[in-house]
Amino acid sequence: MPELPEVETIARELRPLVVDATITGAWWDWERVIRHPPPEAFAEAVVGRSILDVGRRAKWLVLDLTGGAVLAIQVKMTGQLSVPLAEEARDKHVHFLLQLADGRELRLRDVRKFGRVGVYRRDEAGSILGADEARELFVEHGPEPLGDDLTLAAFRLLLRARRGRLKPLLLDQSLLAGIGNIYADEALWRARLHPLRRVTSLRRPDERALYRAIRGVLTEAVERRGSSIDDYTAPEGDGEMQEHLDAYGRTGLPCPRCGRPMRRIVLGARSTHFCSWCQRLPADDRDAGALALIRAANRPRRTATRPRRVRRGS
Numbered sequence: 001m002p003e004l005p006e007v008e009t010i011a012r013e014l015r016p017l018v019v020d021a022t023i024t025g026a027w028w029d030w031e032r033v034i035r036h037p038p039p040e041a042f043a044e045a046v047v048g049r050s051i052l053d054v055g056r057r058a059k060w061l062v063l064d065l066t067g068g069a070v071l072a073i074q075v076k077m078t079g080q081l082s083v084p085l086a087e088e089a090r091d092k093h094v095h096f097l098l099q100l101a102d103g104r105e106l107r108l109r110d111v112r113k114f115g116r117v118g119v120y121r122r123d124e125a126g127s128i129l130g131a132d133e134a135r136e137l138f139v140e141h142g143p144e145p146l147g148d149d150l151t152l153a154a155f156r157l158l159l160r161a162r163r164g165r166l167k168p169l170l171l172d173q174s175l176l177a178g179i180g181n182i183y184a185d186e187a188l189w190r191a192r193l194h195p196l197r198r199v200t201s202l203r204r205p206d207e208r209a210l211y212r213a214i215r216g217v218l219t220e221a222v223e224r225r226g227s228s229i230d231d232y233t234a235p236e237g238d239g240e241m242q243e244h245l246d247a248y249g250r251t252g253l254p255c256p257r258c259g260r261p262m263r264r265i266v267l268g269a270r271s272t273h274f275c276s277w278c279q280r281l282p283a284d285d286r287d288a289g290a291l292a293l294i295r296a297a298n299r300p301r302r303t304a305t306r307p308r309r310v311r312r313g314s
């Protein structure tokens, strides 16, 4: 699932393709792709407007249109955007498109159909109005992890207002916007912090290490145009961060720092990858719940061969 670096890459590569283009029509064959306003009002909300800029908020693309309108696109798991000429054949997985005045189309190809688009409005202060979804996106999401206003001091205040363990906390979009499973694991590995570590047990150097790790890994991933795992690809093709991941998806492979095998535990139905040597869990955080998770991860994997059954009474 695309996270901040992937969506940022799409935004950067889409910008030169669509800025100044004027929208002349909208088409879709899957009504649920339209999140706001209701589908019967959607075309009217975008047709005749030009695209002024393409940006990103959290995991959404944000296209500023003339007249104070904002088109937000969420690519989700399998959404891919492209801007071909209208006469170019489109496959059956294109479920939404905008026609542009110059004869091209902004197409959303989406095999699993989880992608969503919405049109909202900006008020004079620049905040986005128009729907509960806009509120969730622009108000309830936490700050941007790469934003200039997220200083180390601001990050410390955010962390100190929280309880709970680090991995679920990093996935909580109300803490920081845009971090998902890949970059949460990478940031914790870089900061040498165990995913089950309690945020309340962090010391000042730990907070600083986590801050630097989050910003460092996200910056590097943007430079490498994201991780092309599963279906993510950008307008200019696949990213290359997947070749440079140290923790995510490396279960059983040697830790790039100490050489010991990387571990995997399942936390909230998500795989979590870490090095139990470099990322120690302090004694105070080793309660029954944490130990059960770790024991389950250490148990040898079930093999394909069935255990022999001993028939009773024979």
Ligand SMILES: [Zn+2]
Pocket: 255, 256, 257, 258, 259, 260, 275, 276, 277, 278, 279
């Ligand atoms: Zn290690």
